[in-house]
Amino acid sequence: MKRYVAQRLLQLIPILLGVTILSFGLIHVVAGDTVDIMETNRGTALSAETKAKLRAELNLDKPFVVQYGIWLKNTLSGDMGKSFVSGKPVFSIFIEKLPATIILTIASIICTIIISFPLGFISAVNHNKWSDYLIRFFSFVGNSLPGFLVALLLIYVFSLQLNLLPIINSSINLHSLIMPVMTLTIAMSAKYIRQIRSIVLEELQKDYVIAAKARGISERTILLTDVFKVTLLSFITLISLSIGSLLGGTAIIESIFMWDGVGKLAVDAILMRDYPVILAYVVWLAIIYVIFNLIADILYHYLDPRIRLGLKE
Numbered sequence: 001m002k003r004y005v006a007q008r009l010l011q012l013i014p015i016l017l018g019v020t021i022l023s024f025g026l027i028h029v030v031a032g033d034t035v036d037i038m039e040t041n042r043g044t045a046l047s048a049e050t051k052a053k054l055r056a057e058l059n060l061d062k063p064f065v066v067q068y069g070i071w072l073k074n075t076l077s078g079d080m081g082k083s084f085v086s087g088k089p090v091f092s093i094f095i096e097k098l099p100a101t102i103i104l105t106i107a108s109i110i111c112t113i114i115i116s117f118p119l120g121f122i123s124a125v126n127h128n129k130w131s132d133y134l135i136r137f138f139s140f141v142g143n144s145l146p147g148f149l150v151a152l153l154l155i156y157v158f159s160l161q162l163n164l165l166p167i168i169n170s171s172i173n174l175h176s177l178i179m180p181v182m183t184l185t186i187a188m189s190a191k192y193i194r195q196i197r198s199i200v201l202e203e204l205q206k207d208y209v210i211a212a213k214a215r216g217i218s219e220r221t222i223l224l225t226d227v228f229k230v231t232l233l234s235f236i237t238l239i240s241l242s243i244g245s246l247l248g249g250t251a252i253i254e255s256i257f258m259w260d261g262v263g264k265l266a267v268d269a270i271l272m273r274d275y276p277v278i279l280a281y282v283v284w285l286a287i288i289y290v291i292f293n294l295i296a297d298i299l300y301h302y303l304d305p306r307i308r309l310g311l312k313e
Contacts, residue, residue: 016283016286020068020279021068025064025068027279028064084274084276085272090276090280097260097265100172100261101246101247101262102247103172104254108180108181109242109246111181111189112185112242115189117231117235119189120195120231121196121197121231123135123197124196124204139189139191142187143190147183148252150183150187151179151183152256154182154183155167167257176259195234196231196235199230199234203230240292240293240295240296247288247292251267255267262281265277
């Protein structure tokens with residue numbers, strides 16, 4: 001167990017190196033003159049001497065490999081550079097924006113689990129009955145609608161028509177959280193309901209379930225023990241990927257609702273060509289995806305003793 005975790009953590013190193021080299025290289029190719037970008041973003045005219053001095057300070061006068069090596073060394077020491085727009089340290093900007101994204105992630109995941117798990121089971125147990133058709137219909141609609149459209153519909157209904165919720169709220173509170181969470185929950189729940197239904201239906205047709213029914217064990221007992229456990233294993237993988245995606249910041253949703261999180265930070269950085277922030281965002285995404293995949297593997301190990309982190313005994 002410990003050996004496997006250590007191996008997976010070591011695998012993080014080449015993945016991150018590959019991601020950072022690719023990202024750094026692409027930015028190096030398409031970015032243009034970094035000093036000119038800083039001059040434009042800050043709205044100040046700089047002399048030729050000042051520009052040359054800035055290029056030297058930012059190591060822009062050095063070869064690409066040297067620039068990457070300096071950036072990597074500084075990043076490993078906790079210095080991810082400074083924003084081209086605000087001039088603040090990139091790391092402190094991320095720490096400032098991260099709590100809003102974490103709150104949105106936790107609330108969305110909780111709501112998704114509460115909705116998708118029972119509805120998925122109900123739909124499977126009542127296969128081809130009216131409740132199954134109804135749940136499948138709404139999950140199909142929810143899965144078909146793009147997130148930005150759901151967000152706009154919620155704004156139209158709850159803000160413009162009913163005047164119940166604010167469209168934009170500068171502070172993080174329950175009222176400002178409801179619509180972003182609803183938007184993300186609708187999309188994720190619609191997807192997971194169909195997947196949970198499919199898993200449960202497949203399990204109900206297996207021999208061990210048929211044998212259990214033949215021994216007189218009630219279907220409810222079978223569902224709440226064996227089928228639930230198998231479904232939970234598959235659900236862990238799905239939800240771990242969603243947590244990684246949400247922690248990366250749902251850029252469109254955060255931008256629509258002006259939710260001041262990591263996703264909105266990334267969108268603003270792209271629009272303003274704030275490359276140090278973009279690089280930090282890419283590294284953050286790579287780290288959380290690897291970490292949550294590892295967490296999913298470990299949970300598999302504890303939930304099913306027959307599984308040894310991908311190796312059959």
